[in-house]
Amino acid sequence: xxxxxxxxxxxxxxxxxxxxYWDMRKVAWNCARCSTCKWVDVWEVKDARFAKICxxxxxxxxxxxxxxxxxxxxxxxxDGDLTYxxxxxxxxxxxxxxxxxxxxxxxxxxxxxEPLRVMLEIRAKSIEDGQLLPQLMPIIDNxxxxxxxxxxxxxxxxxxxxxxxxxxxxxEQGEVVFHAGCRVCYDExxxxxxxxxxxxxxxxGVDVGIxxxxxxxxxxRAFQMGYQGEFTKYAENNLEAWKNAGVxxxxxxxxxxxxxxxxxxxxxxxxxxVLHIVxxxxxxxxxGKIKFTRNVPMRVTYHDPCHLGRRLxxxxxxxxxxxxxxxxYEPPRDIIKSIPGVELVEMCRIKEYSWCCGGGGGVIxxxxxxxxxxxxxxxxxxxxxxxxxxxxACPWCQRSLTDxxxxxEGKMKVIDIVELIQQAM
Amino acid sequence: MxxxxxxxxxIYKELVNVLGFDYVADxxxxxxxxxxxxxxxxxxxxxxxPEFIVLPGNTEDVQRIVQLANRYKFPFSVMSGGWMLxxxxxxxxxxxxxxxKRMNGLKIDEKNMCAVIEPSVTHAQxxxxxxxxxxxxxxxxxxxxxxxxxxxxxxxxxxxxxxxGFSTRNILGMELVLPxxxxxxxxxxxxxxxxxxxxEGPGPDLRNLRKGIVGDDGxxxxxxxxxxxxxxxxxxxxxxxxxxxxQKRCQLPTNRFKWYFINYPTEKALIDAMYEIGKAEIGGSxxxxxxxxxxxxxxxxxxEYWQLFNERYWQSYPNTIGICLWGFASERQLKYEEKVxxxxxxxxxxxxxxxxxxxxxxxxxxxxxxxxxxxxxWCRIGGSMQTGWLMMDTLDSVLDYFPTVWxxxxxxxxxxxxxxxxxxxxxxxxxxxxxxADNAGPFEKQDEQIKGVLGEAMEQIGIDTKxxxxxxxxxxxxxxxxxxxxxxFHIPLAKIKKAIDPNNVSNPTRFIDxxxxxxxEQEKAKSD
Numbered sequence: 001x002x003x004x005x006x007x008x009x010x011x012x013x014x015x016x017x018x019x020x021y022w023d024m025r026k027v028a029w030n031c032a033r034c035s036t037c038k039w040v041d042v043w044e045v046k047d048a049r050f051a052k053i054c055x056x057x058x059x060x061x062x063x064x065x066x067x068x069x070x071x072x073x074x075x076x077x078x079d080g081d082l083t084y085x086x087x088x089x090x091x092x093x094x095x096x097x098x099x100x101x102x103x104x105x106x107x108x109x110x111x112x113x114e115p116l117r118v119m120l121e122i123r124a125k126s127i128e129d130g131q132l133l134p135q136l137m138p139i140i141d142n143x144x145x146x147x148x149x150x151x152x153x154x155x156x157x158x159x160x161x162x163x164x165x166x167x168x169x170x171x172e173q174g175e176v177v178f179h180a181g182c183r184v185c186y187d188e189x190x191x192x193x194x195x196x197x198x199x200x201x202x203x204x205g206v207d208v209g210i211x212x213x214x215x216x217x218x219x220x221r222a223f224q225m226g227y228q229g230e231f232t233k234y235a236e237n238n239l240e241a242w243k244n245a246g247v248x249x250x251x252x253x254x255x256x257x258x259x260x261x262x263x264x265x266x267x268x269x270x271x272x273x274v275l276h277i278v279x280x281x282x283x284x285x286x287x288g289k290i291k292f293t294r295n296v297p298m299r300v301t302y303h304d305p306c307h308l309g310r311r312l313x314x315x316x317x318x319x320x321x322x323x324x325x326x327x328x329y330e331p332p333r334d335i336i337k338s339i340p341g342v343e344l345v346e347m348c349r350i351k352e353y354s355w356c357c358g359g360g361g362g363v364i365x366x367x368x369x370x371x372x373x374x375x376x377x378x379x380x381x382x383x384x385x386x387x388x389x390x391x392x393a394c395p396w397c398q399r400s401l402t403d404x405x406x407x408x409e410g411k412m413k414v415i416d417i418v419e420l421i422q423q424a425m
Numbered sequence: 426m427x428x429x430x431x432x433x434x435x436i437y438k439e440l441v442n443v444l445g446f447d448y449v450a451d452x453x454x455x456x457x458x459x460x461x462x463x464x465x466x467x468x469x470x471x472x473x474x475p476e477f478i479v480l481p482g483n484t485e486d487v488q489r490i491v492q493l494a495n496r497y498k499f500p501f502s503v504m505s506g507g508w509m510l511x512x513x514x515x516x517x518x519x520x521x522x523x524x525x526k527r528m529n530g531l532k533i534d535e536k537n538m539c540a541v542i543e544p545s546v547t548h549a550q551x552x553x554x555x556x557x558x559x560x561x562x563x564x565x566x567x568x569x570x571x572x573x574x575x576x577x578x579x580x581x582x583x584x585x586x587x588x589x590g591f592s593t594r595n596i597l598g599m600e601l602v603l604p605x606x607x608x609x610x611x612x613x614x615x616x617x618x619x620x621x622x623x624x625e626g627p628g629p630d631l632r633n634l635r636k637g638i639v640g641d642d643g644x645x646x647x648x649x650x651x652x653x654x655x656x657x658x659x660x661x662x663x664x665x666x667x668x669x670x671x672q673k674r675c676q677l678p679t680n681r682f683k684w685y686f687i688n689y690p691t692e693k694a695l696i697d698a699m700y701e702i703g704k705a706e707i708g709g710s711x712x713x714x715x716x717x718x719x720x721x722x723x724x725x726x727x728x729e730y731w732q733l734f735n736e737r738y739w740q741s742y743p744n745t746i747g748i749c750l751w752g753f754a755s756e757r758q759l760k761y762e763e764k765v766x767x768x769x770x771x772x773x774x775x776x777x778x779x780x781x782x783x784x785x786x787x788x789x790x791x792x793x794x795x796x797x798x799x800x801x802x803w804c805r806i807g808g809s810m811q812t813g814w815l816m817m818d819t820l821d822s823v824l825d826y827f828p829t830v831w832x833x834x835x836x837x838x839x840x841x842x843x844x845x846x847x848x849x850x851x852x853x854x855x856x857x858x859x860x861x862a863d864n865a866g867p868f869e870k871q872d873e874q875i876k877g878v879l880g881e882a883m884e885q886i887g888i889d890t891k892x893x894x895x896x897x898x899x900x901x902x903x904x905x906x907x908x909x910x911x912x913x914f915h916i917p918l919a920k921i922k923k924a925i926d927p928n929n930v931s932n933p934t935r936f937i938d939x940x941x942x943x944x945x946e947q948e949k950a951k952s953d
Contacts, residue, residue, distance in 0.1 A: 061526045
């Protein structure tokens with residue numbers, strides 16, 4: 001027996017092997033190539049067709065396009081064994097990832113480390129090294145000039161709320177700010193969703209306001225792309241603006257924005273209460289301030305946005321080894337199940353196992369075909385449940401999924417949860 | 426590696442002609458992802474990747490790649506799940522890894538209780554489809570996310586092998602591309618239109634062209650399709666789980682499954698009890714759970730693993746038999762088996778675990794014997810693990826194995842890290858007619874420790890061959906090294922290899938090192 005033999009015990013000499021802490025090289029080095037990162041938790045594989053968790057691995061096939069392969073590349077880059085000149089495909093490999101965190105959630109089950117954080121740091125490093133992905137450069141240039149990630153004009157940011165009688169927090173004080181986010185502000189098809197969210201809050205008695213045309217990007221998507229400097233700039237701007245307006249609670253309907261504000265802003269000293277709209281509605285519903293009175297006879301399924309789900313447990317500084325990959329899983333489900341007539345049927349991959357919509361990590365901008373493939377996979381999974389609608393709680397997911405349905409001329413409806421709620425009120 | 430020379434360019438062009446640009450890669454970044462894993466050898470050789478990665482879509486593609494390899498004399502190996510690079514990583518120039526990701530066909534034959542699978546289909550996928558129709562396939566404890574085909578061909582120690590048999594005995598038929606590109610089918614697949622329900626014949630049973638216990642590492646042919654047996658599954662279509670990863674738990678229906686964890690005072694008493702249980706032919710799975718395995722599968726983090734070590738929690742359960750009774754036919758069968766088992770426990774002096782330990786372990790770990798989930802946690806303890814002293818023989822030979830192994834492990838700790846009391850896991854096959862034991866040694870994944878562990882492995886191979894022990898190291902060491910200790914079986918194997926792989930391109934140096942044999946023959950000729 002290899003223990004206690006009258007000599008000093010042979011215990012780990014590297015403290016990382018007995019107590020985890022963040023060390024980028026150690027994480028990359030310790031990838032064991034077990035490939036857990038490529039598949040849904042084996043207990044949860046309910047159908048062979050929907051067994052993968054990594055869109056990049058499924059679409060691009062070569063192992064370099066998986067978390068495991070990216071750890072190999074990260075290690076080689078850190079150690080100087082690989083340079084950007086060695087392979088023109090290297091930058092694409094780094095960016096052909098939705099940063100959905102599926103791989104990371106699976107890895108944490110067996111290795112308790114932070115591979116997604118490595119991938120994000122490698123993006124930041126590549127930018128520091130002057131290696132810029134050409135497809136993202138106009139997006140970032142526009143962000144710097146126009147304060148949004150949608151190639152839109154700054155002056156158009158507040159158009160979504162025109163005619164909506166809501167407090168302007170650039171003019172007066174208010175405790176609750178609704179942060180619409182870039183996608184909603186510049187995607188006209190989604191304007192009714194955002195307007196519905198504000199109306200819902202107002203009707204429930206919430207003293208909500210908006211920043212209107214002075215709202216700026218949250219910086220979250222820039223962070224996912226590796227532009228950490230831009231993220232910090234916008235985070236500080238927003239924090240200052242909200243502080244000046246007397247804000248105590250930030251509400252958003254955007255999962256990406258929610259993650260950025262709730263998790264990343266905290267590291268910059270933010271002390272606001274941050275709620276996704278589903279959390280706020282769930283709270284108001286349970287307080288009896290929102291009631292569903294109309295029957296909505298519909299069989300639906302729910303798509304967990306990554307940033308509203310597992311990504312919350314994976315944020316830098318928030319990871320606790322051994323702790324569950326908790327996200328906002330139950331509030332949207334509780335809401336859906338409370339609507340009379342609605343039947344919720346679950347897809348194979350849900351909650352921490354959720355399949356990404358494909359739009360994250362800059363993929364929607366840089367690799368639209370990959371984005372579309374990923375979203376189409378999700379639509380097929382939704383169709384397999386027999387649902388007539390897929391409900392989501394993020395405008396980026398809604399855009400990706402809607403476009404996928406349109407492309408395949410499918411019948412699946414893609415509905416934001418607030419649109420569903422409006423039908424029940 | 427001479428990336429980019431004329432021969433390389435020619436091979437690349439020809440591979441693209443066969444598969445198209447999308448499915449052939451030779452870029453430095455792409456091949457880098459096929460260079461290392463957690464095992465000692467591949468960590469040391471991590472900077473040595475292959476020159477080509479190819480993704481065939483079907484058996485014909487594989488044949489054409491192999492034909493090219495013979496024409497241009499470049500070596501190749503195959504990969505499906507992706508672990509075990511020591512047996513398939515690049516070992517020579519112009520190395521090509523055939524990655525099977527596109528070959529993921531799966532068909533369940535409910536009537537004949539079998540599944541036809543292609544190489545990249547995982548156990549979890551087979552099981553998901555099989556369970557829909559009340560069937561089941563064995564799961565290797567390394568993880569159900571690994572290739573079912575490779576695992577059956579190579580070495581799979583299924584958690585349920587006690588009942589469903591050693592993995593290779595579950596192979597009904599194979600379609601192989603031989604190292605020269607010719608296609609071979611075995612079992613009833615060899616008869617046109619007969620299907621693949623029968624493993625034997627007609628003619629000689631060629632299943633063991635892939636070597637009996639741990640396969641041939643793809644050096645005698647590439648299996649592109651396999652039919653595996655399925656067994657009755659008395660459980661639900663989906664496993665009922667609760668909690669959020671990594672605190673996931675699974676509750677099996679109590680009217681069809683029941684775990685017993687039984688402690689014995691000595692190893693001999695434990696083995697004797699296993700024999701008695703096997704003779705009674707009860708249960709769906711049975712193994713000796715060692716404290717180290719219990720600790721690493723149970724611990725949700727590396728911190729918790731070492732905390733358990735300090736608390737001596739699992740160390741207090743040595744010599745544990747874990748047996749799960751399955752009511753295959755009915756609830757009454759389960760009740761009957763419970764009575765039989767409880768009588769055996771009483772007669773053999775076993776003591777049941779306290780409920781506190783039982784409730785901790787069963788839903789979180791033990792139930793994953795039906796669908797292995799936490800196996801890869803073994804690589805977390807120190808970053809690397811040597812699957813040392815792994816034997817397959819009769820169950821009672823385990824008693825000779827234990828003291829030898831522990832003496833050896835003591836000598837090599839460090840570089841090995843302390844276990845949790847002991848780390849000798851015993852898995853029974855075929856109602857205890859056969860057994861395997863594995864003493865896994867974790868060590869820190871650093872170059873210095875790895876060198877120490879490899880030194881230990883070399884000594885181990887020496888001891889094994891001296892004692893003619895069929896252990897893992899022997900089975901994975903080229904047969905020209907170990908053959909002299911085992912009736913010179915490498916001599917006929919070398920003839921087979923030469924006949925079907927005349928250019929020595931099919932995973933050369935693994936399984937049988939033909940270059941070394943040629944050198945030995947030349948030296949012998951000189952000395953004669």
